[in-house]
Amino acid sequence: MQESIKYLLDETRLPQAWYNIVADLPVPPPPMIDPDTGRPVTADALLPLFPEAVIEQEFSVERDIEIPRPVRDIYRQWRPSPLHRARRLEKALDTPAKIYFKYEGVSPTGSHKPNTSVAQAFYHKESGVKRLATETGAGQWGASLAFAGSLFGLDVDIYMIRASFEQKPYRRAMMESYGARCVASPSSETVVGRGMLARKADHRGSLGLAMSEAVEVARRRDDTGYALGSVLNHVVLHQTIIGAEAIAQMEMAGDYPDIVIACTGGGANFAGMAFPFIGAQLRGGTKTRVIAVEPAACPSLSRGKYAYDFGDAGHLMPLVKMHTLGSNFVPPGFHSAGLRYHGMAPLVSHVMELGLIEARSYQQSKIFEAGILFARTEGILPAPEANHAIRGAIDEALRCRTEGKSEVILFNLCGHGHFDMQAYMDHADGKLKDLDYDEGELAKSLAALPAERVAAA
Numbered sequence: 461m462q463e464s465i466k467y468l469l470d471e472t473r474l475p476q477a478w479y480n481i482v483a484d485l486p487v488p489p490p491p492m493i494d495p496d497t498g499r500p501v502t503a504d505a506l507l508p509l510f511p512e513a514v515i516e517q518e519f520s521v522e523r524d525i526e527i528p529r530p531v532r533d534i535y536r537q538w539r540p541s542p543l544h545r546a547r548r549l550e551k552a553l554d555t556p557a558k559i560y561f562k563y564e565g566v567s568p569t570g571s572h573k574p575n576t577s578v579a580q581a582f583y584h585k586e587s588g589v590k591r592l593a594t595e596t597g598a599g600q601w602g603a604s605l606a607f608a609g610s611l612f613g614l615d616v617d618i619y620m621i622r623a624s625f626e627q628k629p630y631r632r633a634m635m636e637s638y639g640a641r642c643v644a645s646p647s648s649e650t651v652v653g654r655g656m657l658a659r660k661a662d663h664r665g666s667l668g669l670a671m672s673e674a675v676e677v678a679r680r681r682d683d684t685g686y687a688l689g690s691v692l693n694h695v696v697l698h699q700t701i702i703g704a705e706a707i708a709q710m711e712m713a714g715d716y717p718d719i720v721i722a723c724t725g726g727g728a729n730f731a732g733m734a735f736p737f738i739g740a741q742l743r744g745g746t747k748t749r750v751i752a753v754e755p756a757a758c759p760s761l762s763r764g765k766y767a768y769d770f771g772d773a774g775h776l777m778p779l780v781k782m783h784t785l786g787s788n789f790v791p792p793g794f795h796s797a798g799l800r801y802h803g804m805a806p807l808v809s810h811v812m813e814l815g816l817i818e819a820r821s822y823q824q825s826k827i828f829e830a831g832i833l834f835a836r837t838e839g840i841l842p843a844p845e846a847n848h849a850i851r852g853a854i855d856e857a858l859r860c861r862t863e864g865k866s867e868v869i870l871f872n873l874c875g876h877g878h879f880d881m882q883a884y885m886d887h888a889d890g891k892l893k894d895l896d897y898d899e900g901e902l903a904k905s906l907a908a909l910p911a912e913r914v915a916a917a
Contacts, residue, residue, distance in 0.1 A: 473708065474532060474539055479700040481735040481807060482693070483523035484742040489810040490781040493768055495910060501778045508679050509686040510694075511587035514580065517694040523739075525697060527579075534578050534611065538567045539701065543709035548837040550857065557860035558715060559853055561873045562706050562733065563840065569634070571843065571875030572729050573604035573689055576698035580687040581608035589685040591615040593677040595645065595670030597725070597801070598624055598845065599631025600875055601689030606640035616640035617684075619647060619673040621665030630879045645670035652676055652774035666790045667726070667801040672774025679776070690726025691771055691780075691805045699732025702872060707736055710870065716746055717870035719856055723848035724752040724761060724819070727805030733872040735807075738816055750817040752808065753852040755827075757895045758791040760784060760804045761812060761819035763902070767909050769803060779910060782809040786905025791897055802905075820852065823894040827851045828887040831877070843875040844883055 482489065491500035503515045510518070517525060527535070546559040564572035584592060592614050596602030602618040609616035618640050625632060625644040635642045645665045646653040652672040656663050663669075671688065678686035688695060710716055720737050722730040734750045741747050754761055764783035771777045773787050784803040785791075791802075804812075811817050824844070831847035833854070834840065842850060853871040860867050877884065886892040 474536060475527065475701050475704040476532070477524035477526050478697045479704055479736050479739060480520055480523055480525055480697055481731075481739050481811070482521050484739045485810070485814070486742070487810075487814060489806055493779040495770070495775070495779050505778070509675065511583045511589075511685065513583045513586065514694050517697055518692060520693075527701070528582060531579050531582050535575075535701070538574075540705045540709070541566050541702070543706060543713070544838070545713070546834075546838050549834060549854075552833065552837050553854065553857050553861065555857040555861040556864065556866040557857040558866065558868045559857055560710070560713070560715070560717070560868070560870045561853075562702060562709075562870070563873045564702065565840065565843075565873065565876035567604075569600065569603045569607050570878060571600040571604065572699060572702060572732060572872070573601045574607060575701055575732065576689065576695050576728065577601070577604040577608035577687070578611070579698045581605065581612045581614055584685040584687065585612040585614060587685065589614070589683055591617065591681065591684040592687050593617045593619075593674040593684055594687045594689070595619045595621075595667060595674045596624070596689070597621055597667050597670075598843070599628050599635065599879070600843070602640070602642065603631055603634045603638070604689070605687055606635040606638035609640060610638045617674070617677060618642045619645040619670040621645055621667060621670050623664040625665075627882065628879060634879070645673050647673060649673070650676045652776075656773075664790070666773060668771070668773035668787050671772040672776050675772060675776045676774065690728040690801070691803070693807055695728045696731040696735070696805055696807050699728045700735050702732040703734060703736030706733065706870065707740065715868050717748055718867040719749045719751060719869045721751045721753060721849050721852045721856070721869065721871040723845050723872075723874065724754045724804065724808065725758075725845065726801045726803075727808035729845075729872060729874045731805060731808050733870075734817065738811060751852050751856070752812070752817055752819045753848040754819060754821045755791075755848065756821040756823045757897055758785070758801070759821040760802065761809075762821045764804065765906055765909065766809060766813060769909055771803060780806045782806045783812065784909070785902060786909055788908055789897075789902060789905040822848060822851050824892060825887075825894050828884070828892060830854050832884075832887070840873065841877045841884070842873055843877045844880055846872075846874045846877075849873065
């Protein structure tokens with residue numbers, strides 16, 4: 461116990477660097493591609509959106525990238541985040557498995573998102589911009605960038621998918637309390653938004669569409685930078701502080717995970733937990749099963765095609781190679797809005813192709829059942845997104861019971877569900893229905909993928 465207390469209080473135990481898995485991969489990831497030329501994107505092409513320091517991280521092949529001191533100073537408000545043993549959940553499941561979870565809900569905004577929002581706001585402030593534009597799904601990212609913007613004196617414009625804008629008014633209020641402006645997407649403020657509304661006035665929105673609106677705004681204003689909460693390499697990088705801490709904490713606990721689990725939408729939360737463990741394995745360490753859990757209504761890893769695609773619906777961003785359902789794909793309005801993205805982070809997609817991770821998907825009724833069980837045993841009411849990881853951990857623990865195996869399971873509890881109570885009320889009232897995507901619409905979306913172009917050597 462004394463060692464645990466020392467760990468939480470000793471600032472030297474806070475990781476000093478983020479981990480870049482690119483340095484350890486046996487095969488380098490495919491490059492971003494300019495859709496007009498078919499050649500790899502250069503750093504200069506990203507300057508209208510990102511500061512130079514962020515672009516350097518996007519292309520970096522260095523294993524360790526130092527966390528700036530001002531960012532570490534802010535991290536200390538909630539980091540290291542706690543690692544818990546879920547003993548009461550183990551007892552309820554009557555499993556010989558040990559279940560641990562890393563709890564990111566202790567951050568000021570209640571999720572893992574400030575790990576990257578603080579870093580991105582810092583770098584943008586250093587570059588001289590006055591304003592940030594971004595998109596958000598469930599609102600966790602939007603609230604986190606609003607929080608970071610308030611710390612660094614940056615104005616923040618947030619385009620929130622309309623389904624969540626209406627479902628989650630308290631997330632919107634949180635963003636506005638931090639001083640940000642929150643707009644329902646698609647909106648009439650951008651060319652992309654107006655075009656979509658002209659085709660479908662009651663469009664419910666998507667992350668890819670909201671991303672296009674934010675990118676358009678950032679491109680047309682010299683004082684505005686773009687920040688995003690998942691997908692790209694630099695965002696994945698910032699989240700690896702989760703896994704780096706977890707490795708040290710598991711060592712303190714005298715255990716090491718046989719299985720690492722996290723939910724996946726854009727992929728940064730998953731990568732943040734999993735990549736440091738995968739990297740340790742690639743460098744000759746203990747082999748670990750790594751499971752990505754996604755919603756059945758938006759299963760990019762399970763059903764998507766590994767191909768070059770646009771990350772945004774308006775096709776303003778470069779092509780990236782990822783598991784994708786197609787940038788035109790609009791998932792149904794299920795409650796885990798933070799996972800309603802058509803593609804998976806290129807690095808997560810790449811490690812999937814290398815056979816280093818596995819994927820599974822669940823309907824929302826199954827994941828809410830898991831969240832309720834977790835709340836009644838461990839006392840934390842999880843975010844709907846986090847319930848996917850809990851469902852995966854429960855099923856692995858039940859498998860251990862059936863097989864008589866005492867495996868160690870670690871999952872990332874990426875946030876609390878205090879602003880998601882309507883979803884829990886709907887679940888309790890039997891109103892929360894499982895939603896399926898339209899197979900025909902998916903087929904059309906995949907058929908519209910841009911032709912794959914490989915850069916000249």
